[in-house]
Amino acid sequence: MTKILITNGVIYDGLGNEPFEGNIYIEDELIKKVFKKGEDTPELKEIEKEAEIIDAQGKTVTPGFIDIHRHCDIQPFYGTDFGKVMLAQGITTTVAGNCGFSMVPVPEEEEKAEEMFAFAEPVVGPAYRGIHTYGEYMDALDKIKLPLNFASMIGSGTVKIAVKGFANTPFTEEEMKKASGYIEDALEKGAVGVSAGIMYLPECYNSTDDYAKMLAPMGKYKTPLCTHIRGEGDSMVDSVKEVIEIGKKVGCPVEISHFKSCGMANWRKEIHRAIALIEEARNEGQDVTCDFYPYEGGSTALTTMVPPAFVNGDMNRALQRMGTKEGVEEFCKSLEVDYDDWDNFAITLGWDRILISGVNKESNQKFVGKMVSEAAKEYGFESDGAFVAWLLHDENGKVAIINMSMCQEDIDTVAKLPYSTVISDSIYAVTDTPHPRMYGAFPKIIREYVEERHLFTMEEAVRKMTSLPASRMSIARRGQIKEGYFADINIFEPSKLKDHATFEKPVQLASGIEKCFVNGKLAWENGNMCDDACGKNLRRTDV
Known part of the structure; x- marks a missing residue:
């Protein structure tokens, strides 16, 4: 049986109560006893003889x-x-x-x-x-x-x-x-x-x-x-x-x-x-x-910024369409719509507050750490939406972002x-x-x-x-x-x-x-x- 006694700590019980100085006795996986400062009981004295002592003098002790x-x-x-x-x-x-x-x-x-x-x-x-x-x-x-x-x-x-x-x-x-x-x-x-x-x-x-x-x-x-x-x-x-x-x-x-x-x-x-x-x-x-x-800032997948109207129930097909001229045009137009039942962050937040945080392909690592609008401009895309479509298509949707929202x-x-x-x-x-x-x-x-x-x-x-x-x-x-x-x-x-x-x-x-x-x-x-x-x-x- 493992016996540990944490002594002299400032204990926060986790319930929001005032902290108190005291000792915590652990047997194997459980808290067996909690002693407040001044409770020098015979039980505590016996525990001190048997347990491994960890002195937490002046330290804060909290639940995990x-x-x-x-x-x-x-x-x-x-x-x-x-x-x-x-x-x-x-x-x-x-x-x-x-x-x-x-x-x-x-x-x-x-x-x-x-x-x-x-x-x-x-x-x-x-x-x-x-x-x-x-x-x-x-x-x-x-x-x-x-x-x-x-x-x-x-x-x-x-x-x-x-x-x-x-x-x-x-x-x-x-x-x-x-x-x-x-x-x-x-x-x-x-x-x-x-x-x-x-x-x-x-x-x-x-x-x-x-x-x-x-x-x-x-x-x-x-x-x-x-x-x-x-x-x-x-x-x-x-x-x-x-x-x-x-x-x-x-x-x-x-x-x-x-x-x-x-x-x-x-x-x-x-x-x-x-x-x-x-x-x-x-x-x-x-x-x-x-x-x-x-x-x-929040963090999620770039696919969350693809309008459901564009996906139309088939994500694979949507990603494939983003690899075509017609699909890119359609995608960019869908980003201009203010939907009643879906938040269009392209409008309410803007691509200059969307940071690319994760891609799979080594060739796309150059975009990581850049805002979408920054990457689109730096690498010669005609619009932010066109860059997003290209990246999602190239990565098969596997792009992580941070949105400063x-x-x-x-x-x-x-x-x-x-x-x-x-x-x-x-x-x-x-x-x-x-x-x-x-x-x-x-x-x-x-x-x-x-x-x-x-x-x-x-x-x-x-x-x-x-x-x-x-x-x-x-x-x-x-x-x-x-x-x-x-x-x-x-x-x-x-x-x-x-x-x-x-x-x-x-x-x-x-x-x-x-x-x-x-x-x-x-x-x-x-x-x-x-x-x-x-x-x-x-x-x-x-x-």
Whole structure:
């Protein structure tokens, strides 16, 4: 039996309460006892004789941080290195399967499967083949080393692709039954929630009633629907209204993912209208919350900026048409339309605020790190749209972007909501220039939002990164320093916890986490991963 006693730390319990000085006794994977300063009991004296002592004098001790929104679904199957980026930030538990994207289910037809893999690659990374169902996915995760705790959702976008590809036609009765069956199967096998990417193809073709039918099994399990809403620009308020209605029809909690207002014309006003809708729903007893990341730029796939009207239910054909003169002309014209049911960032944001962050071909690396308008001009394209069409065609859609779409004032407004959770929304496109949030979102909260700008207290920040996300996703016995809870614990000095990743130089590990325990094992110490097998594959029913 492993026995560890962390002594003299300033303990933040994760619930937002005032910190206190004390000791934490760990036996194997659990927090066995928490002693406040001055409780020199006979029990503590006996423990001191037997346990390994870790002196945390003057240090902050918190629960391990929990990131409920990363797109690392595939990463565990390529090794444990992906955990370094998270452990360096004090993240001990993550949730994959966001924004409607999940690794499974995989379409039965090979051609459709390859189309799905290509579509998802700018978000979740290169495909890992051989796993087809949610049950197979969970079984595979059980058998490999995990550097931190790993929980998963199922994506309703992936479900729809598995059932009917990228078609823009309504579900047939049989297709709807199959889609709903995929959802129920995943929930039965321990999915901690269902995610939707209503902005993305092919989910953008779904109606509210489609979601109500597809997600009906969620009403029984009461797991949250985590939603990338239909529009985060001009249609953001109506999109929030839509997902609140979906949650009401399904009878499930709603989590609005990376809640923000995009487009300069919408800044400082639309976010308040949307919050009013959330508050109204909450006052009426509906469980609606949100999360945010602490950056003014977002990250996604360039295909998200292709109008659904141009795709017309067939992404492969759309990408092929972008390689023809007629197709480029048609695409450029589609970018000039202000759509009622889809946010056209080419208009509301502009190509001079869209940064190319990831491509596959070596010949296109010269575009990475440049704004679309900059690259189009520098390399002689007749228009921004023509360059986008050429690049998407040449890369078969596998292009990642960063969109500088938000203002700090709106981010702060969301951050201060008592029910908002901190996330990173890290995507895993193959690139040397990922969004800096992958490497620094959680330390940035403490460095900037607590230490520098005093937007909220340390205990509030810790709560938004521990007990609040754990509760939201029903991650049992994590997110608190509490007897009987799993010993996921960080030790650090707040003034030394730093994020170093920037948009110009994003691939820089955070520093300052002195020790990070995962399930009672020392996983990270002073910049090094000590043990890459401390994590567990979590299911909703885990206790």
